[in-house]
Amino acid sequence: MKTILPKELREKVEANDEICILDVRAEEKYENEHIEGGDIQSINIPKSHIFNLDDNNANIISTLPKNKEIIVTCTTGNSARKCAAILSEKNYNVTLLEGGITAWKEHLTEK
Template sequence: MKMNSFIAGICLFFSSLFSCQQKGDFKSVSAEEFSTIIDNSDVQRLDVRTVAEYSESHIPGSININVLDKEFAAMVDSTLQKEKPVALYCRSGKRSKKAAAILSEKGYKVYDLNEGFEGWKKAGKEIEE
């Protein structure tokens, strides 16, 4: 009996430890859902790729703040409105998860384009060059 409660305690410890590991609270969505979300004019569109990537093409109406820039968090706070949701993306979905975690920890409501700009183009969605 003592061993079972010990094991249960260990399981509880590890489950609480790992459940706290998630960085931020944001929702990753498909291109279709992202498209619906950004149809709302209150939603801020954020491209977290490099300036060069953004310059080639991007989702219309999006602003560019490179998540790899060491001043990313400060630039976000001086550019975005915390009371409005943010829909963000990168090339494939990796960097945007990092950005989404940073923003959600700062109190922003965040939607992440799961497959990034590549998934957006593959879905045939509108781009601006």
């Protein structure tokens, strides 16, 4: 599975690369804080929806682009890793943010 470090993601954001971030945390956590900036398309689909994907609810992920990289994140990266594996099986181009939102916030404070 491809991974990206918070530092590498920040460089992409600062370069105004077109970025799609899938945050799989609960909606409340996402609303409180999520990765923003640059040309980021931020999407929130809670992990439980992705874990329970089947033919009946496959439309849940229909908002995700199939033609570009999707950076998957959660609080620490564990749930995001599982979600990324599921989406990869469905032919999405996924990359895991190492350490999740926690590592992202730590990186921003070190900057």
